[in-house]
Amino acid sequence: MTAPSGNRLLRSSATVAVGTALSRISGLVRTAVIVYALGTTALAEAFNLANNTPNMLYDLVLGGILAATLVPVVVEHMDRDDQDGIDALATVITVVLAAMTLLAMVAAPWIIRAYSITTDPADAERQAEVAVPLLVMFLPQMFFYGLTTLGTALLNARRSFAVPAFAPVLNNVVVICLFLALPRFAGGDQPTFDQVRDDTGLLLLLGLGTTAGIVAMTVVLWPAMRHAGIKLRWRFELRNPAVRQVVRLSAWTLGYVLANQVAFFTVIVLANGVDGVTAYTVAYMFFQLPYGLWAVSVMVAFTPEMAGAAVRGEMAALRARFTYGLRLVLVLLLPAAAGLTLLAGPVVTVALERGALDAESGDTIAGTLAAFSAGLPFFAAYLYAMRGFYALRDTRTPFWINLGQNALNVVLAIAFVGPFGVEGLAASFSVAYAVFAVVALVALQRRIGPWFDRRTLVGIARLVGATAALVAVIVAVQAVLGHGVVAGLASGALGTLAYGLVLWALRAEELQAVTNRLRGRRLAPADDQSPPTPPTSPPG
Template sequence: MATPTARSGLLRANLTVAAGTAISRITGVIRIIVFGVMVGQTALADAYDAANNAPNVVYELLLGGILTATLVPLFTRQMQDGDDDALSAISSVAVSALAALTAISIAVAPLIFRLFSLNPSSEIDIELFRQTGTLLTRLFLIQIFFYGVTSISSSILNARKQFFAAAWTPVLANLVTIATLLMINNVSKVDPPTLGEVTTNNPLRWLLGLGSTSGIIVMTIAMLIALRRNAVRIRWNFDLKHPAVRQLLRLSGWAVGYVAANQIALVVIKNLAKPGSGNVDAYSKAYTFLSLPHGLLAVSIATTFVPELARAAADLNTKEFARRFVSGVRLTALATIPASLGMYVLAKPLVAMLLQHGNFSAAATVNTARALAGLALGLAGFSIYLFVLRGFYAHNDTRTPFFINLFENALNIIFAILFVDKYDVLGLGLAFSIAYLISAVVALFILQRKTSEINAPKILLNLLPIALSAAVMAVVVKILSQQIAGDKATAGLQATSQVVVCVVVGALVYLVMIFALRVRELRELTGKHD
């Protein structure tokens, strides 16, 4: 049994991670707001989004899955064994691979950007779009090296139960990027800046390209400072035959496949959005908005439950595992189902409140709101899906999540192809939502086969009162929103007042409903566990 001191330490660690995640998500939203104000929803915005995604896709496809999935348990074991040599070998080989991957990626930047522009809009100059995107991609690809170093540093610190730096340094990256984006008007000769200007205006190109990259570099430097303060001893030891390096490669196979499926699906979806049309920017901004409630609500809940699930699985205590797992699913649903329906109903005024300023037009607001409406319906499915996968990881099973994730991404792509011609960005959002809702249910039934104490049909039936409460809330909010705004589009203070009033009233209606229906998960949130 954990001592009070140990529980207190775990609570502080969870709060640190939750707070860092929250501030990181919030500053991430501020970053896209600033970009929208300065650039608008244009072909340049799509080129910037694709170029900015390029280092993430390359890194995750080739190295990210290996490093993310296996480093923390490996480093934890090595720390317990006092094996500094293994730590040095893994770090040396990984840094070398990162340097080589970064150099090669920069050299083939035109090919990488072309992956994101296979299906460009016919309404733009395609060659200019690709030329501009390639110029920005070369500057963004520098981030690959620093992403990797940050991941290694974060894993070392997490293995030593030092969570502050890893949780909070992304905030620094966002703040640096925001500061550079605010300088666009100082270097751009036209407002908003265009694709052509990026190719001819060197200061603008360097500002756009190195702004985000500078943020990643600052984040990496902060992580290295944290390593130094924790007296981590690493020396150069490039040894491909070292047992720890071989173990790293052996353990990471399924994780690499999981990540690869996600990145391939992302490239397909971004191409279906017709790069250059503004739809890529709309989808990306909407997804960032979706990630905010997921990060604030679902991730915080998971952070609390995952250690308990892992302990129960390690102790072979299936009843305790099932009890805590079911509680986690229900709490996730309790928080995310109303958020899902609320974002769907308020998508347009919410986007107008946050984005419709400066160069971000009313048409861009409508486009982004359509993407958000489609994505919002899948928030609960997305969050529950990821929580269910944690049930497999608690049993050290990475193989099953790989196949489930392959299924989810296949569904996402199939539905996106079916919907995009008729519904454009709304269809892409709906494809995401349907894929995750189906996959969450499928994953739950598969986990039931692994842990017989879990009753998947009963879990789903017990979510009905929550869904009913959220549905009543959504109807009330929809009626209230129409009463406030009528048929007119709102923006600025009017949109803000519309959102605030609807959120407050909606929250009250939801609370009344879950009390009236005696939703017992409410006791979990108030600390009254079973």
């Protein structure tokens, strides 16, 4: 297989970036529409409890492993024209997915019961009347999640990126249409828990309609696979080298994923005990938006560069790329974190407070979002540091760091949920990532050498100073105009302008990188010899 040209790589990167942005934005719209239809009622708690489970179980059993190992293994065997290996890998994955899905569907009542160990028994029994049948209808999503991951890996190995990048948008569109239509099927009003429990047609529409979005996301990949010349045959061979290679590579990754899912399950159980599953889920979706829109694209651009430097043994180049990438991650996530923390209330009011969501529930979501957002830069720095270890082919160190982070998250969640409710669960998440972001960065420095040099220190100091200006402007405007929606919009806009002007006045090279990205240019990693040109004009 020939290597793709530079122009083709740039086009592919742009395609993935656009697809990711549309997926995140449409996912946010989907969340807003679900909140519009269900609010934070008992029905919403049952729905979100069941709807979170297929993704969690898939990641726990197979998803995390495939995400970390499938693409490099598929690329290797495609480059060797090993069609038998590809067929065996696809067949075994399909069989495991089907078995896993059937077992989970049988276990659905016990899964819901496990979520309710901190809930009043009478409330738990009532919740199960809707949550269990919904979960049975949602669990086939696991099978289609796996097929989507497999199809995406095969297409990416053939350098076909467009359809996999945009496929999640189709899922979001299907779910958005479903929940916009749901009140009409419920008699013109937002459906209630009792109404869905007693109306089999409404229950089936809610359950199977949501799963239909995942099916659509999967099915749309099939024509693209045929167009790319991908033809699979049934070959169930557990001892095939491709299958054994995935199993061998997955050991530490499985531990990493297991720790994440155990911590997530614990937090959801605690959230269910304080009727906070919906607030936690919705706030986390908002929290993830700036990370997904910006930080992910930076990490995708810099990881191959760091890996290449590591393979060549060029630690100085690896450090330069890592530090520049870290500053690019922070250049937008620092102001995003400050803005969302201070303006969570107006954001939730504008985006969500309509339909079934009342002001009190909106305040709970806003408080949870603010607690999440305070940890956004640490969350991104932590995951970026993990990329540094993976560039060194080190999966063991991330496992141990991740184990510590999740353990701290669980301990703090148990301590915080009593006095602070669901907001305390978000705060425990932020504190745990803040502590272990520092641990990860220090541990990485021991592997690659001192990366926290003067250039990095000055760059981060500029970003912190500009963020302080943003905070000062937001606080000042709110002191004059109050804390309503208009004041929030005005203070956010003026704070963002102040942030950009301070970076321009300080001639921050990171600002030039952002403007280049917005103009569709590549995020070129810096090296020690040729730093990016500082901006020469104010941000437009």
